[in-house]
Amino acid sequence: MRLRVRLEDALPSLVVGFELRDGLGTLILDVRSDSQSIFFGPFAPGTETDVAVAVPPLPLKPGRYQLDAWVAPALGRRADHVRGVLQLEFVPLGLQSTERRRLGGILIPECQWTQTSVS
DSSP: OEEEEEESSOBSOEEEEEEEEETTOOEEEEEEGGGGTOOBOOBOTTEEEEEEOOOOOOOBOSEEEEEEEEEEETTSOOSEEEEEEEEEEEOOOSOSGGGGOOOSSSBOOOOOOOOOOOO
C-alpha cells in the first residue's frame, strides 16, 4: 500500500497507518508505522512524500472490505483520516478448499493438521 502525503507545515516526525474493515465495519487489520517504532521525517514546509508498506497476504473470506488511511504527528492525534480510500470485493474462485466453507470468522487460512497416536 502506498500513501502520498503533502505537508503544509514543518513536521519533525510522522506516523502513517492503514485500517482494513469488513462490510459491517469491523476492524480486521490495523497497520501503523509507530507499532514497529517507525517514524518518518523530519519534513520541511510544503514537503510531498510517498510512504509505502508491504503487508503479507491475508487469508480473507470472500466479501466486501474497505481500506482507510491516516497520518498523524508522532505522539499526536490523527491529522487526516480518509475513510474508504479503497473499496475491495473478494469473490470465491474455487481455487482454495477454504472457499467452500461456510464457517464463522473473518480469516480462512489453509491449515495443516496432524494426528499422532499416544501409546
